[in-house]
Amino acid sequence: MKAKVLVVISTAEKDKALTGIMYAFNAIKNQWVDDLKVIFFGPFENLLGQDPQVAEAASQLLEYQKPTACKFLADRDGISDKLEQLGVDVDYVGSIISAYIAEGYAPMVF
16 A cells, blocks of 8 residues: 555644644655645644745745645635745645545644
8 A cells, every 4th residue: 555645734833833844845855655745724824824934834845746725714814815826726625635535645634
């Protein structure tokens, strides 16, 4: 079985968020797993839009893949455009997360 990981970063705590981003970036870069997907969710979306250090760390992921943020929450908070300007896809993630889990991705939540 191939190792497939779904990293969901939802925390508003900067240190936890940076840890999740660091893991995702290094797992992709160093091919620690066969496939890795990244979802930005909830409070993290606001942190991403407000904190330049977090935005810079997240931008490193774009070298390897485009993370997806939750459209419902981003629209609610008025930050969808800002997230898209940072290079993040904005989409409804409930069904996306569920599909990845059904496909055998192991969720890691930060």
